[in-house]
Amino acid sequence: MSATSKITVATTWLDGCSGCHMSFLDMDERLIELVQQVDIVYSPLVDTKTLPEQVDVGILEGSISSEDDLEKARDFRKHCKILVSLGDCAVNGNVPAMRNHFKLADVVDRAYRDTVTVQPQTPTQGVPALLSVVKPIHGVVGVDVFVPGCPPSADAIWYVLRELIAGRVPDPSAVTRFGA
Amino acid sequence: MPLPAKQPNVRVVTLNIDGRDLSAREDETIIEVCRENQIPIPSLCYLEGLSVWGACRLCLVELAGQGRLLAACSTRVAEGMQIQTNTERLQRYRRTIVELLFAERNHVCSVCVSNGHCELQHMAQKCGVDHVRVPYRQASYPVDSSHEMFRLDHDRCILCTRCVRVCDEIEGAHTWDVMGRGSDCRVITDMAQPWGESDTCTSCGKCVQVCPTGALVKQGTSVGEMVKDQHFLPILARRRHPQ
Numbered sequence: 001m002s003a004t005s006k007i008t009v010a011t012t013w014l015d016g017c018s019g020c021h022m023s024f025l026d027m028d029e030r031l032i033e034l035v036q037q038v039d040i041v042y043s044p045l046v047d048t049k050t051l052p053e054q055v056d057v058g059i060l061e062g063s064i065s066s067e068d069d070l071e072k073a074r075d076f077r078k079h080c081k082i083l084v085s086l087g088d089c090a091v092n093g094n095v096p097a098m099r100n101h102f103k104l105a106d107v108v109d110r111a112y113r114d115t116v117t118v119q120p121q122t123p124t125q126g127v128p129a130l131l132s133v134v135k136p137i138h139g140v141v142g143v144d145v146f147v148p149g150c151p152p153s154a155d156a157i158w159y160v161l162r163e164l165i166a167g168r169v170p171d172p173s174a175v176t177r178f179g180a
Numbered sequence: 181m182p183l184p185a186k187q188p189n190v191r192v193v194t195l196n197i198d199g200r201d202l203s204a205r206e207d208e209t210i211i212e213v214c215r216e217n218q219i220p221i222p223s224l225c226y227l228e229g230l231s232v233w234g235a236c237r238l239c240l241v242e243l244a245g246q247g248r249l250l251a252a253c254s255t256r257v258a259e260g261m262q263i264q265t266n267t268e269r270l271q272r273y274r275r276t277i278v279e280l281l282f283a284e285r286n287h288v289c290s291v292c293v294s295n296g297h298c299e300l301q302h303m304a305q306k307c308g309v310d311h312v313r314v315p316y317r318q319a320s321y322p323v324d325s326s327h328e329m330f331r332l333d334h335d336r337c338i339l340c341t342r343c344v345r346v347c348d349e350i351e352g353a354h355t356w357d358v359m360g361r362g363s364d365c366r367v368i369t370d371m372a373q374p375w376g377e378s379d380t381c382t383s384c385g386k387c388v389q390v391c392p393t394g395a396l397v398k399q400g401t402s403v404g405e406m407v408k409d410q411h412f413l414p415i416l417a418r419r420r421h422p423q
Contacts, residue, residue, distance in 0.1 A: 047333025088290050091311050098288060101320040122349065138311060148308040150290030177305035178282075179296070 007165055009056045010042035014069040015134065016036040016062030019151040020087035021045065026154035048146075053157060055080045057164055063096045064135045065118045068128035077141035082164060085137045086157070088150040088178060097134040135166050147172045149180035150161040156180070195261040210252035210263060211239050216397060221265055222303055224323040224392055225340035226253040227410070231418030232347060233341050238274055241265045249273075271307070273304060278304050279312045284337040284363060285321055286392070293406040294394030301393075319363065326376030330388050330398055334366050337395035343367060343387035350416050367395075386412070399417070 013021060021044060028033065041055060042048045049154070058080030064070050077083055086093035100106045113120040137143050147160050156176040162168035183234045198218055204213040209232070214221045224236040227295075232254045239252040240315050244262035252265070264270070281300060289301050303309075321334035344356040344367060355378050359368045369375040388396045397406045 085311065092280070094288060094290055097316070097318075098286070100316075100318040101286075120333065136311065138313075139315065142310070148310055163331045171308070173305050173310050177289075178287075178301055178309075179292065 006037060006039045006173065007056045008041045008054075009038045009051065009057045009059065010051055010163075011040070011061070011086075012042070012044070012060040012076065013044050014060060014062030014137075015065035016087060016089040017095075018044070018060040018061070020090075020149075020157075021147075023151035023154050024086075024157055027158050028140065028154070030154075030158055034161065038161070046047060051075055051079050053079060057082045057084060057161075059084045059086050060090050060137050063088045063093050064137060064140050065096050066128040066130050070131065073137055073141050082144045083137075084140070084145040084147060084160065084164075086144045086147050087152055088148055090137045090144050091148045092145060092169075092178065093134050093136050094150060097136075100134055102177070104130060145170060145172070147176060148178045149176040150178075152176045152180065155163055186386060192219055193259040193261075194258055195257055195263065197263045198263075198265055204257045204406060206257060206259075206381055208257055208372045210241060210250070210255050210261075213257055214252060219265055221252050222306065223253060224299060224303060224338060225342065225343050225412065227345075228380075228414040229350070229392060230342060230345040230390070233345065236338070236340060240270060241271060242267055244268065253351040264394060272328070276308045278307050278309045279314060282309070282312045282340050283316050285317075285319070285337065291403055292336065292394040293397045293401040293403060294408075295404040297404070297407045299392035305306055317339070317363065323367070324375050325399070326374035326380070327377075327383070327399070328376065330375065330385065331385055331397050331399050332367070332369075332375055332398070333395050335395075336393045337367060338393060339365055340392060342392065343396055346386045346390045346413070348415065349385050350420060351382060351384050352381050353382050353384075360415075389413075393403070 015135060034168040038048050041052045060073060060076055064073055073133065087089045089096055108122055112122045145160065147156060153176065159175050160172055162171045192203050192205045193206045194201065197214060202213060202217055211221050211223065211226060221239045223239040225233045226239060227347050234251045234254040237251060240249040241252045242264040281313045287300060289295050325334040341358060344358060347356045348354040353367050358365060358366055359372055360366055370380055375381065386400060389410055392412065393408060
């Protein structure tokens with residue numbers, strides 16, 4: 001199979017723990033079968049630094065918690081034909097969204113001042129500004145496929161990718177659920 | 181609605197559910213007939229052995245000739261009824277109901293002691309809720325850990341009132357009740373005192389076992405460890421309401 005007939009896939013990791021990407025790697029030997037059919041063109045798993053102009057499938061892990069997350073999600077929406085929310089943080093906010101019960105200033109103080117004994121300071125340089133409310137991906141951009149789970153199992157990710165490669169619309173509720 | 185006392189001589193009616201011709205005692209409800217005949221009807225507030233509440237609306241069914249939908253748990257069967265239990269419209273409504281439950285409070289399944297054993301989580305998967313289309317309310321609800329054996333997390337409560345009913349009808353303590361309206365509605369112990377200070381609670385734990393979610397749980401359980409056992413309920417219910 002020539003490289004051009006392969007489906008291009010981009011992934012990135014917003015406010016999550018990387019567990020969904022770990023679960024992706026957990027597909028084990030099936031990854032070899034996968035690379036026959038897809039090209040991973042942008043991802044924490046590969047070296048590319050920029051998102052190509054046109055990608056077939058974009059996969060986002062994590063919730064929208066910072067300006068950077070928001071920008072990446074918009075970028076993915078703009079350049080990807082199909083956008084997939086992978087995992088509970090992307091699908092429903094999950095643990096990152098638990099800070100929504102508190103004021104952002106209180107959350108930052110808790111992390112960088114209240115619990116720090118030596119030179120407490122709030123980082124402002126080289127880090128993206130946090131948003132006051134954490135949202136799931138579909139709270140800011142349209143999403144085509146939702147794959148809940150914390151993390152979704154390798155089997156669930158495999159099923160979803162196989163369906164997408166075959167040009168079908170996957171039904172993730174058949175294989176995964178919130179908190180799975 | 182109190183549990184109807186079973187009459188010794190009761191008429192049998194015939195009705196049609198999802199194209200199947202069935203017969204049933206006329207004092208039965210639609211949900212009872214469906215369960216007897218392995219016709220799946222989703223529900224969260226209904227529990228065999230407790231009185232009927234009709235709050236969750238998941239068991240809504242379509243009755244031919246009726247414009248409005250009927251709750252299968254609180255509707256008695258009648259001769260000649262033509263019922264549909266799983267139309268596209270009902271599926272759409274059920275999905276929306278479950279989504280609204282998730283959006284109202286903070287059911288973070290991944291860090292819940294009931295993860296994997298939760299009726300709401302199971303319902304979401306069954307109804308195809310792979311995301312919630314309405315914005316989350318992001319309101320904060322308290323946790324009551326004052327009881328030495330049990331814990332109450334209002335964030336995970338869906339107000340099914342199973343705890344209220346089992347405490348009143350089976351245990352006979354009536355420790356639980358409901359306070360407030362709308363999104364402020366919550367279950368309370370005694371006169372909205374901390375659970376641990378309740379004079380009436382017998383610490384029997386029936387409320388914990390019948391709770392469909394991680395709202396009422398045992399102290400000391402970790403993620404996914406809270407497995408509930410409701411086998412006692414039909415047995416005790418039969419003894420409380422001799423037939």
